[in-house]
Amino acid sequence: MNMMFLQEIFNNITQRDALLRRRNPGSLTPDHGHLVNACQALLASDGEASSIALASRALAIYQRLSSAEKTSFFKRLASEFAADAAQIDEAYAAYAEARDNDTLQTLIDACEPRRQELFRRLNLARDGTYELVKMREDLLELLREQPELGPIDNDFVHLFSSWFNRGFLMLKRIDWNTPASVLEKIIRYEAVHEIKDWNDLRRRLDARDRRCFAFFHPAIGDEPLIFVEVALHKGLPSRIQPILVGEESGDDPEDDDTAAFFGISNCQTGLRGISFGNFLIKQVVQELSQELPQLKYFVTLSPVPGFAQWLTEQREDEQWPENLRNTLGELETPDWHHDAVREERLKAIIRPLAARYLVEAKNAKGLPLNPVARFHLGNGAELHRINWLGDISSKGVKQAAGLMVNYLYVLDDIERNHENYTAKGTVACSNEVRDLARRARKLAKGETAK
Amino acid sequence: MNMMFLQEIFNNITQRDALLRRRNPGSLTPDHGHLVNACQALLASDGEASSIALASRALAIYQRLSSAEKTSFFKRLASEFAADAAQIDEAYAAYAEARDNDTLQTLIDACEPRRQELFRRLNLARDGTYELVKMREDLLELLREQPELGPIDNDFVHLFSSWFNRGFLMLKRIDWNTPASVLEKIIRYEAVHEIKDWNDLRRRLDARDRRCFAFFHPAIGDEPLIFVEVALHKGLPSRIQPILVGEESGDDPEDDDTAAFFGISNCQTGLRGISFGNFLIKQVVQELSQELPQLKYFVTLSPVPGFAQWLTEQREDEQWPENLRNTLGELETPDWHHDAVREERLKAIIRPLAARYLVEAKNAKGLPLNPVARFHLGNGAELHRINWLGDISSKGVKQAAGLMVNYLYVLDDIERNHENYTAKGTVACSNEVRDLARRARKLAKGETAK
């Protein structure tokens, strides 16, 4: 018995598979039919050890499926592993008559799609949680064109919300003493400002005035879920490039009064919508406050994705004054920000317009168009400052005319901001930003902004 | 801002509480009404930071409730936080007409008791998971006399099954290098063979041929969920006393071919029915197989609670031969096992009767009456040996006429045993035990057992 025990049970099943395959070639080819059979066997199983083995087998087949086969599999999940209408009808009839707890429980059980129990059992396999996250990643890709698969996603969201419960997340500091196996994932997952290689990573992490924190989940090992990069700074930083090249804020650590969050990256596409970002920011604020009592300001240095596109749309709006639209046209001149005169001219109109975009441009739900603004305002932050030439990388110039924004987290205001935002869509902003937005309204009317 | 951040938000709310209390004494007295209000506020909240604070407040009130107030609170949970019948009716009507996914989802949502969302939100509080486990402990106590609270327990079971998912449990070895804060809990929770004090604990843990393993959960810190004590042994052990006093099995560790599980203790009453015992045993078998490749047998040394009571009942069965019933009467003689002649006489009949009890005495569901047998047979073990005078402590003599049982876990048979047991109620047992049971049948007929 000198072997791993559960492994052995699994091997037994696997060997039976191999035997079967030799006798009846093709019986285990990775097509969706076999996977559906494996899933049904798993739902029928009632032995725990065999459940684990069957779950492992099903996930192993899934991993080898082609993209087309995955689509077929999800379609069958949607149709054949749903709740049973007849059962629901019957359960409801019984409930409608009895109106008691037992019949209600039966109705609840009847309504629950069989997929949920299937996913719970797949989760018994080693690394099952992670494999299910990857499975949802595949599903999200398909959903764009096959919205009828939506109910499957509801099941994932229902289960993941429970499994990725805040209480189960573990905050860890990421630094140059972190295992390389984790650091290479930080390089891979950084979504805001690309990390080119290990030297670049080191500049981000390994300095007196840099911090990085990530959430991990016990069942997903050393795969980070989300991480945030922080620069300690004297005063609120306005430009990202000095931070990315690792320039320190000053000689004296005691002078740093600001923690600037300059990158928040979600790592697992398959966890989209299962939000931890707000918890992460708040827990990191707490960690940093304890480590560095001298910190006074907690602020982001955030990109403004979509702003350039919005500007382009405005330029096509013939109600806008023509001179304004012409000036905006100068953004198409390459390297416009190297020409001091042109730069000043653009600055005078773009900062106000950005304020207008962030404060007043709303989506169908009445919330800000800009997704980064939605995230931080929803967390209770204040839209504090619009930084001209904050990001002069080609990406920054292209997506946001080089702007970056500081969102400020002020302890005493967070709850009120959050409540006003969710209740009334109110955008908390500084006087400076409010002035800019007012100026933008004048500009749009052809008046000279103060 | 030299303070903990979320703590501060919480303090703000708490200070408002304090203020309120001064102005309006009694407003926060720990009665169930206030708790119900706090729960409703929590369900109404949509700010995350305030949700955390409200959840903490609700749990804080709960902890100060008297027993009677808790009962009142649970009653209101049952009635006021259930699903809404009118909503269910309406949702079902819509579903019955449309028969599509959206209406089904609405029906599902309508059926879910509001308690579930309440518990999920309470779980946001620091230590919320543990507090909810303790809350269910209170509920289970009440359930005996108030079965109408059952639906609340269903909600707990539904959520705990998800939160205490096997993939989230962490197996840790417990030994003399384990922190004292954990060891004191082992002392407290040992349920099978009491641990008297730290010296007693040390005898159990701190020897070459002892092992102990426990499951922990990341959100519950250093509170063990369940633990198992193991003795390495040459051959299958038949008596518990030498193990408890720390007697070693022999000089040469290489001779130990058996791992004997002599105590499995659930630590959290509030997790009753959320089973991890089978996973624990199997994972420990795996750990030990890797550490000690020479191990050949994995076996328990288990108590037989209820056997003595069953014997008493049989003695009152007038169909039984009178001499048999008389002999059984000798169990009432104090220290009967110190009298060699009497002991032999009892041994001749009690071992067969025990085999019969374990193999043939069934409960209403057709499963073995004995709960320990149900557990191990359900896991796929074999009822292997009945050990005379296996536990001569007063508890052992009183509850099981001194018997202990070995259940044997044989890799190649586990799945088959398990399946036969769940499908047909078949009790896997050794030839020896089968013979004993056969002999018992003869005894019961008044024949001389061979």
Place this chain on the structure above:
Amino acid sequence: MNMMFLQEIFNNITQRDALLRRRNPGSLTPDHGHLVNACQALLASDGEASSIALASRALAIYQRLSSAEKTSFFKRLASEFAADAAQIDEAYAAYAEARDNDTLQTLIDACEPRRQELFRRLNLARDGTYELVKMREDLLELLREQPELGPIDNDFVHLFSSWFNRGFLMLKRIDWNTPASVLEKIIRYEAVHEIKDWNDLRRRLDARDRRCFAFFHPAIGDEPLIFVEVALHKGLPSRIQPILVGEESGDDPEDDDTAAFFGISNCQTGLRGISFGNFLIKQVVQELSQELPQLKYFVTLSPVPGFAQWLTEQREDEQWPENLRNTLGELETPDWHHDAVREERLKAIIRPLAARYLVEAKNAKGLPLNPVARFHLGNGAELHRINWLGDISSKGVKQAAGLMVNYLYVLDDIERNHENYTAKGTVACSNEVRDLARRARKLAKGETAK
């Protein structure tokens, strides 16, 4: 080769031992002769693996020696493993002629006792460092009556000073999360105020306002070298009993402005004279300052061993005023401190006399008679306050008439105090203590102390 490698080599040697023993019984009897042979073999060996095995063998023999055999062994160490006089003479002659580095090095080598190389090689064995510490413990015991073994101790001190270099010591916090294997040693080694059992230990460690720190050494595993117990306190504590029973200083942690060191225990007798106490105190001050910035005072609450004996000696000094001597006699009345009048009478003279004892009573080297005073004054602390009825345990009353002393560590004064103490024997003390000492001088002259 499925075995531990070095272990195997060791086993080979051990098996040869066993073989030898069977053929020639008594050949390995644990007498000092065999040990001396083993030591000589070790010094002659030049294979590293065999050195390790030979060192293990020698230490194994040593452990089984009787006390008398150990004495014989040390005598032979002193005589046969010393430096060789003829070699020294020869080396000196060569050096005296050449006066160069090579001859000097040869002289150095000639002067070094062979014991040093022997001890270095014994240190190759697994746990060798710890075994050598225990060996010195034995030696120190013998030294009292056999001062001629002194040179062996010099060798130990020389090597241990190097091995127990400050840079190699690791400070660890001891609390209720510390492994039981370490905590049981804390119970055993506590030398100042006895810890009765695990419950008593818990009261000392497991409270908001208690701390404990120990030094460990990497080659000695989880054996602490020295530890210190600390109570956080509002103001300087004057009485030990409330601290020992675990009474907290107050409700609000923010009020604690003092860290009181109330017990420093050396754990390894065999490391006597290899001092780490001063480093420990200073490093703990540093740790606590970082953890608790509100701390303002670092102070001890120290016993005054020897004071009662000194008082007794003074009472026999006929130059002292008779009434003073009579009053002192009341200390012999049992429970004198329960009688308020008597207590006041004694307090009026004993506190001044204690100040005199601590400040003015000197040993042959001109340093304070009291060893605890020597330790803290040597570290640069100030003799700050003499606490009446500071320790009313029977031990405290017996050895120090119930007094305890606060030594205060003031950052800005430490260096100056230390220098004055070592250069001139100056005792740094507070005005209060100085006044008390002055009053004592008056008392001794029969004047009324003001």
Place this chain on the structure above:
Amino acid sequence: MNMMFLQEIFNNITQRDALLRRRNPGSLTPDHGHLVNACQALLASDGEASSIALASRALAIYQRLSSAEKTSFFKRLASEFAADAAQIDEAYAAYAEARDNDTLQTLIDACEPRRQELFRRLNLARDGTYELVKMREDLLELLREQPELGPIDNDFVHLFSSWFNRGFLMLKRIDWNTPASVLEKIIRYEAVHEIKDWNDLRRRLDARDRRCFAFFHPAIGDEPLIFVEVALHKGLPSRIQPILVGEESGDDPEDDDTAAFFGISNCQTGLRGISFGNFLIKQVVQELSQELPQLKYFVTLSPVPGFAQWLTEQREDEQWPENLRNTLGELETPDWHHDAVREERLKAIIRPLAARYLVEAKNAKGLPLNPVARFHLGNGAELHRINWLGDISSKGVKQAAGLMVNYLYVLDDIERNHENYTAKGTVACSNEVRDLARRARKLAKGETAK
């Protein structure tokens, strides 16, 4: 007192430095004179806190010294911090008369250079041990041209042998989960087969059949002292290139019966001669035997530095047969190993000559010329196999005509091999190597090698 304590004392001294510098510019310029003064102050100091500060100051000055100033400093160390001849003479005279332990101890003390106490005190500074290792690194560089500094090195060796005692070294596995801060040092220190970048490192470490282990020292933090790279292999490997590119040995881990040590790198030049390599190999053999019981062979795949040079020297030996010398000349043809005919011709003579070089070519002490052979034979290994085209990198071809060698560690032979080697210089080798060496003797005589 909200600051680090010892840090503060140090700051006090440093501030006095700063003050001094302002008043009297140049007073602390990093010249050797100031360092010598600082060292003398340190030796004169008797306060521990001030010793730490003075040691830190001295090391800080040393770090800023120019190369020339370091030379001057070492010269003064050699002359002014040596033992005092007059004191030695006096102490010897006393000893010669008294012949007792006290006078001997005085003589020992007199002989010890003051540098040793100086180094011990410098070691009190934070990171002192590491700084002293770097200081010796500087010294070793100078020693080549300034042999009169040799006595300083003796002092370092004396102290380091004690501080880097085997018992204090900690073996750690290095893998892809190791902190990046350690891994970057592995990249930097690899001395045998260069690691180009992080991807290259990952190929070396992060595969099922690769292992890496390093020794660390508690006072030197995460700086490795020495590390060894291991490949698991089916059979003895003969070529390094497949190992370096990360090619696996086969599908089935169970087939791997050999652990091949293919790189041992010392990391700290300043620890030259303080040998841990043999302990490392033996401890790694032990670790691997426990982890992988199926391993049968522990072998190196080692370079043969110096062999090509030796061949060149032989070619100039006119006593050698001319055709042999001509064939050897073909090694100068670029890419000779790509020409099959030429390669075969060379193989026929070079493997025998390599055997001769390794077995018979000796240095002045009668030990093998080849340093790698000296190391492994001295450890008790056997010269097992000479691998043709074992290393076809340009370095391998250039230094060793592409040869690599397997040294085999056979448990039962290690001690005997070691003893024969140290006592008689005997080279343990396989029959194959012995045959090759014999063939080389024939070749040298112009006979045709069989």
